[in-house]
Amino acid sequence: MPPNLVDGRLKLLIGVDIVPAKGSKFWFAVHCGRAEQSVASVTSIQPELPQGSRSLSILVADDSPMIRALISKLLSKRGLRVDLVCDGKAAVRAVQGNLYDMVLMNMQMPEMDGVTAAITIRNLSGPGNDSSRSLRSPPMRWSDKVKAVSPLA
Numbered sequence: 556m557p558p559n560l561v562d563g564r565l566k567l568l569i570g571v572d573i574v575p576a577k578g579s580k581f582w583f584a585v586h587c588g589r590a591e592q593s594v595a596s597v598t599s600i601q602p603e604l605p606q607g608s609r610s611l612s613i614l615v616a617d618d619s620p621m622i623r624a625l626i627s628k629l630l631s632k633r634g635l636r637v638d639l640v641c642d643g644k645a646a647v648r649a650v651q652g653n654l655y656d657m658v659l660m661n662m663q664m665p666e667m668d669g670v671t672a673a674i675t676i677r678n679l680s681g682p683g684n685d686s687s688r689s690l691r692s693p694p695m696r697w698s699d700k701v702k703a704v705s706p707l708a
Contacts, residue, residue: 643667
C-alpha cells in the first residue's frame, strides 16, 4: 500500500517549495472518501442561564478598545449586563459605585495594573463595597495568578 494511503480511503500529500533568498511555502492536501454513515447530530456545549434568572452583572477592565468590544459583544449575546472600563483605577471606581457578579481584568494596564486594582478592590469596605460581593474568588498567590492567565504555565 502506498505510504500516503491509509486503509485505502485517505490520501495525504505534504510538501514544501523552497526559493532561496525568498522563502518557503509549506502545503498539504487531504483527499477523503465519502463517509459510510451520516454524521450524528451535535448538541450545543454552550451554557445557558436558567429561565427566569436575573442577568449577571460583569465589569470588564482592559486597556484595548478591541478586546473590550469583543468581550462586551460575547457576554451581551448571553444576556449578561456588561460595564466597560479602560484601566485599573476606573475599575476600582466602578466597583465602589456598583455591585458586580464578576470582574474580568487585564493584568497589565496603564494608570493601575489589574493585580493592584484587584488587591485594592478586595480591601474596599462599606455598604456596596463588600469585597466578597465584588470579587467572589479567594485571594491568589502571584504564581497562581500567572497560571490562571497563561496558557503555557
